[in-house]
Amino acid sequence: MCKKLYQLLLLAAILSVLAACGGQATPQVLEKVVTQVVEVQKEVTKVVEKQVTTVVEKEKEVVVTATPAPAGGGETIRIGGLGPLSAPGTVVGGIAMQFAMNLAVQDINEAGGVLGKPLELIFADTEGLPERGAAVARRLIQENGVVALAGEYHSAVGLAIAEVARAKHVPVLFSETWSDKITETGYPEVFRIAPASTMVSRATAEWLAAVGAKNVVIIAENTDYGIGAVEADRKFYEEAGLTVQDAIFTELGTQDYQPILTRIQAMTPPPDVISVQVTGESSYNLERQITDLGLAPNENTIGIANQVAIQPEFWESVPTGEYWVFSLVGLPPALYNDTTRHVAEEYQAAFNSEPASYVLESYDTMWILADAIKRAGTTDPDALIKAIEETDMTLAQGHYYFKYTSANPVPGDGSVPKYMWHQWPDPAVVLLQYYERGQDWKDAAVIWPPVYQTHGTSHIPYGEKP
Known part of the structure; x- marks a missing residue:
């Protein structure tokens, strides 16, 4: 009996202390609040880490590499x-x-x-x-x-x-x-x-007029380069008696050109020329899709590729790319x-x-x-x-x-x-044409201007050899 009474008194004492210090329940609540704050802090930390990563990437982009320090410092x-x-x-x-x-x-x-x-x-x-x-x-x-x-x-x-x-x-x-x-x-x-x-456009226009082309479709990137190239092409093509049947602009980096190529497929008669004014790796992708659809080069349509067709990567992307024409700024190896x-x-x-x-x-x-x-x-x-x-x-x-x-x-x-203004006046601009699959550009035919021709012709018809 005394033992039970003692236990009851002890319990009452504990409860009275808790009641008197009502704030004592706060630590439990604070623990929950702190726990929540910590969780939020972790989320904020992740966001900051992403921001820092972006900054680091920008630093790398700004200065990628420098030449080794010269001997002797x-x-x-x-x-x-x-x-x-x-x-x-x-x-x-x-x-x-x-x-x-x-x-x-x-x-x-x-x-x-x-x-x-x-x-x-x-x-x-x-x-x-x-x-x-x-x-x-x-x-x-x-x-x-x-x-x-x-x-x-x-x-x-x-x-x-x-x-x-x-x-x-x-x-x-x-x-x-x-x-x-x-x-x-x-x-x-x-x-x-x-x-x-304009210098390149003039050379191309003169060549197209010489081979009897009449109608040209241009596919160009929607950049200062592409817009300017189309303006120059129009001017010189019209002066040479050619008609720009359509000029189609596309965003650089486009992967699927099917929508614009479908437009060209529907043209009757087909254009005499499809000219690519898209630069870099995007040009390879476009030229491959044009080739795969049979739009150019073929018996009726000349295909003019971007100048980077000179690179081996062209053949990796366009394995059936023989007969594409491309420009070369500079002298052929024979004139090195x-x-x-x-x-x-x-x-x-x-x-x-x-x-x-x-x-x-x-x-x-x-x-x-x-x-x-x-x-x-x-x-x-x-x-x-x-x-x-x-x-x-x-x-x-x-x-x-x-x-x-x-x-x-x-x-x-x-x-x-x-x-x-401040322009070198004499860059050599020549046009070359592949006529075999996987051909090294040095073996491609120089077709324009006549003074540099290597195979005695201004154009190699599709399916033929010079």
């Missing part, structure tokens, strides 16, 4: 290289351009460098995106201290880079941006040794000089293929800039721009000079196209 003169090393850009082009620039820097440094210092290349990945191109150009100038910019493959990216070069007053020498708009700006900082789209052969041998050893025009252009840009710095005796931008304008040297692509400069402006009467 010390101060260097830095040039910023630009090109697409990641999709959706033309990766094969960016890799080739970076290789050529590194080769040129190596050769320049072996020859003694510039102004007693080694030249250093810092190459940035533009991804083929205008906003990325602008961002990496700013970073190269502001953080890496480059004295000039060079390269780039895509015209839309080049236009964005040109605005940065103008704003920062740093010269840029473009290797492979064809849009007329690149040099039409008239910016003192902007130079180009690749051809303007010693510098061209040097670059070609090094490129062949690294990639087991001949260099495309943008490889040779990229190599030459480094030498043009190094030569200008040497003649200027300084990296001051005004002095450097003036020295680039006065370029007079022979490299892998030929003899370089700029006819229209601050000392000889483009006439305002329209007699000279505006794109000739």
